[in-house]
Amino acid sequence: MQFLDIFIFKSSAMLGMYLGEKVNLRALELDDLDIVMTHWNNLELRQYLNSQIPMSRQTERAWLERATTQDPWRDGEMTLAIEDRKSGEFLGTVSLFDISKQHKRAEFGIAIHNADNLGKGYGTDTTRVMLWVAFHILGLNSIYLITMDGNERAQKAYKNAGFKPVGVFRQGAYVKGAFHDFVIMDILKEEFFETYPPGSSVGNSP
Numbered sequence: 033m034q035f036l037d038i039f040i041f042k043s044s045a046m047l048g049m050y051l052g053e054k055v056n057l058r059a060l061e062l063d064d065l066d067i068v069m070t071h072w073n074n075l076e077l078r079q080y081l082n083s084q085i086p087m088s089r090q091t092e093r094a095w096l097e098r099a100t101t102q103d104p105w106r107d108g109e110m111t112l113a114i115e116d117r118k119s120g121e122f123l124g125t126v127s128l129f130d131i132s133k134q135h136k137r138a139e140f141g142i143a144i145h146n147a148d149n150l151g152k153g154y155g156t157d158t159t160r161v162m163l164w165v166a167f168h169i170l171g172l173n174s175i176y177l178i179t180m181d182g183n184e185r186a187q188k189a190y191k192n193a194g195f196k197p198v199g200v201f202r203q204g205a206y207v208k209g210a211f212h213d214f215v216i217m218d219i220l221k222e223e224f225f226e227t228y229p230p231g232s233s234v235g236n237s238p
């Protein structure tokens with residue numbers, strides 16, 4: 033029984049839908065609520081995100097209930113859990129928002145939750161894998177994002193993954209007593225396909 037448990041644990045940590053070199057992207061589950069609540073109400077993390085207001089367990093549960101039943105074409109959104117490919121540790125979430133069937137376009141968003149896991153390459157790898165999903169699975173043509181001008185770590189990770197800065201959305205965010213510009217970045221399918229053409233994968237996904 034113990035041997036079987038170990039085998040199943042190891043197998044689930046290695047198998048995955050969308051593999052990168054360091055991460056596995058999987059569906060969110062309602063069981064993720066505890067781990068999401070552990071690091072979500074942290075201003076260091078949230079200062080670069082849309083809202084700096086504390087999220088109650090009830091609000092997060094309601095969000096998780098929506099996120100776990102999303103269909104990208106019906107709801108225009110797909111959020112996946114990011115986990116360490118080897119250990120299975122939950123790292124955060126990555127999303128495509130405003131998915132447009134007509135325009136084949138979506139907005140990208142990501143958050144690594146635990147500050148101890150920042151700057152270890154997870155964001156770059158996750159971004160590559162989610163772009164692979166956007167272009168190779170969903171068949172989208174253009175992915176864009178906005179990020180606060182002071183968020184250099186994010187901009188480096190996005191550039192590493194292939195995004196290019198294309199403009200500035202002036203004073204789009206009011207955080208910690210000041211307005212901040214947003215840097216707009218995007219990537220087209222044809223650009224991503226230069227590195228990851230049809231038949232290729234980021235982390236040897238089947």
Ligand SMILES: CC(C)(COP(=O)(O)OP(=O)(O)OC[C@H]1O[C@@H](n2cnc3c(N)ncnc32)[C@H](O)[C@@H]1OP(=O)(O)O)[C@@H](O)C(=O)NCCC(=O)NCCS
Nearest residue numbers: 080143144150151152153154155156179184185186188189
């Ligand atoms: C943005 C985020 C997803 C990036 O993921 P990450 O795993 O931390 O990033 P990576 O380790 O893949 O890459 C970070 C890059 O920035 C550099 N970097 C790391 N810490 C940095 C810092 N404090 N300041 C500037 N650059 C930094 C790294 O050297 C690396 O660049 P390089 O590969 O060219 O050397 C992650 O930091 C995060 O979730 N932050 C909090 C929420 C957030 O900002 N979300 C994005 C909102 S748009």
